[in-house]
Amino acid sequence: MTVNDNHLVSVLQRVIDPLIVMGMLLVCTALCGGKYTGYSLILMILAFFISSAVFQHLDPYNKWRGGRMAAFVRDILVGWAVTALLLVGIGQVSGMDERYDHAVVLLWFALTPVALLCAQLLAHRIGAVADHGGDSASAVIVGANDVSVRFANTITRNRSLALRVAGYFDDRGDDRRPDGMSQPMLGRMSELAAYVREHKTNMIIISQPISAQPRIRKLLDDLADTTASVYFLPDIYVFDLMQARFDTVGGMPVIGIRESPFTGSNSLVKRISDIVLALLIQIMLTPLMLVIALLIKATSPGPIIFRQRRYGLNGEEIIVYKFRSMTVMEDGGKVVQAKKGDQRVTRVGAFLRRSSLDELPQFINVLQGRMSIVGPRPHAVAHNEQYRKLIKGYMLRHKVKPGITGWAQVNGLRGETETLDKMEARIEYDLDYLRNWSLLLDFVIILRTVLVVLKRDAH
Template sequence: MTTIESNRRFRTAALPAHSVVFTILALLADVLVICGAAVVSGIAYHMFTYGAVGAPGRYVIVGVSAGLIFVLPFLIRGDYGVRAYSASEPSHGRIFFVWVYAFLCLGIIGFLTKTTHIYSRGWLLIFFVVGLLSLIALNAILERVTTMLIESGRIVGRRMMLIGTPREIRECTEQIVQRHANMNLLATEILPGDLVAQVDAESLQRMITEATVRARSLSVDDVVIAIPWQRDDIIQSIVQQFADLPVSVHIGCTRILRAAPNLHISQFSHLKTITLVSAPLGPLQLLIKRGIDVGIAGTALVLLAPLFLAIGVLIKRSSPGPVFFRQRRGGYNLAEFRIWKFRTMSTLDDGEHIVQAKRDDARVTPIGRFLRRYNFDELPQLINVLQGEMSIVGPRPHALAHDKEATRKIEAYSRRLNVRPGITGWAQVNGFRGPTLTVDLMQARLEHDLYYIENWSLGFDLYILFLTLFSPRAYANSF
């Protein structure tokens, strides 16, 4: 049995990690920033366009309304607590999605109240961009400030006790130190190391009882059980005894849990299971994503038909060969399909050995260089989207020869095709496009693709589309 003294001298005025004060301050910060963005963008737009400040009162009304709509989903999810701001996980996609949702709600409110004609569409567009950038900047600032407050002791982490075998306790402690999470490890209760063997039940029960007494005296918030899962009898005994305390009891720190970042509880009739790995998208998510794909692809093909015709004429005049380039690519669940692209090279490689394009490649035609620079060569893949072979957003499909090579070098490579490949993706908007000439480049692209698959949401897709159009990194290595 070991008690761990805190390595920090916490101030008496420190806030607890679950403080309501922190939640209120973070929530108000979002509302004030949104309101400020509305007022500043409104005054700037009207001064530039009409030479007058307009009606600041209206900007405040719209700003406050947008702010209240924006904070509600985050408040319901509990995303205004210390834990959310110290999680060190990217949240820009979620902010973008909720911000779009807030504007859609404003549009519905304006339609129902017949007030849409009062507000300038130019100002609202500027407000959307300024508000989004301000919220992303504020979130980054709050994450940094939260980390500083935790490190300085002004925010006290949740009070935790570990109970388990020496090996699991050691691994769990290492995880806490490495993550530097907002928690304060107060004590550990070390049980006999070989729990698989027969253990004196009376001695074990006495140790668990002593652990509950210690947890109560230390006002522990969370108890983490770190015991091999095959001893479910001991785990159940610990849970039953700690149920008499006002604490949260968790099972954790095992290797199988660390290897499953998105685990959750599932129930099949009366059978409950811990789901370690799930299909990337559920039936409803697949339906929503497919509906959006078809809607965007169909509309874009109709609107871009004149552009397609013009590009086709330029390709035929610039070099001999077909307008479109067809090549076998790896698709969903490793299914093979033939991709549509505008031809940008003098060659039409589709064999066992395909030379990737490089900077100043002599095979690229003059018009092809322009098309590749601005991603126009990818537009015909909208046909693949309508055919159900691709999605608007997803991991980029590679030539079959390159897929085979990467699969031999990287063990988890084939996981990137557990969803439909996309015209654009998370790796591409982060600068990982173009040739993958080294294993490190392939690994970096794979990590971004897997992150997208594991964290998919409609908001994430919209965020990637936004970056595809406006981020300079999305155009990097385009040659």
């Protein structure tokens, strides 16, 4: 839904923001006492087109209009960071970076996102004044139920929407009112049209099941002579939602019930963080990995690296690397999980498994794009085929790339899953990660993983 939806937002996204980017370069040049040259003009033109393309792709203003302020700020910062990185890359390749005053460019990189955020705040305020004289738009909800109460509470918390819910219309008695209602019951559905005309209501939210189609049609007929905008609030919360969102396919509106959290800018943020962290870790741990490889080779026959087929993104098979910790190389239709005191585990392998050092080669998988640093741990193909038949929603964990560490592992669900209830608990944590992913959650999981490993080594 869009509130205060007008042409200003579209213009801001497609034209004004790139112009702000160009203008900030001029301002920063003046602040640093620099000179305007032909290379400054080239940089401004490049910045205009690149920032326009990046921000159009990320569409941060859709988050703003939906009340998701944190997502809006994040997309502005990510969009500008991507723009800056592309400009730096072009400058390095072309040699033009030597023609620019680095102090000017650094100041420009720092101040531009602040200017972009301030411009949106100003535009939003102007839009609110233009639409409602600075006042909040009024809305009423048809249907008092758990979904509509949740919607009303969301609107109340998000003041940036400039929308006020006046109350509910419903034909049910007070004894069937849901818990958590903070707005009053205004009347029956038959009284809605008169109320809307009298109070000049801006918006009507219909929260009725599809089975109530005749009543909805009658309601729309009654509202035909009002100017109120009418929206339908679908009852999708009866399903097990995972990253639910609205989208369009070929111009047709659809509702995503189960989707990967890594779409749009989230995918870019996740991939950049994976590459940066994986590279740093690989550089720091290369000497340690060489020592481990020599120990494995010297203490037991067989290859250093164990390659096993696992399920990756969207359930496609990938090859995952680990330091070999056992005397066998199981990767067939039946794979026996390692148990405590398993005779197949080598002496070096026991230490590697206990300290999780056997997982280090998987940072190569991360750089290849097959895995992420944080995500559901990949299981052997044989285990996937076994548990997908036993655990509801098991395959949903493959909506994202598998990870070296995960939410389940830092909550004690690591290693052998000898009973079905242990695997069910692990899957529940995996799905919880998909529902609630954020970059902060990834950071928390990485930090907790390090603490768990250090604590385990101390014992």
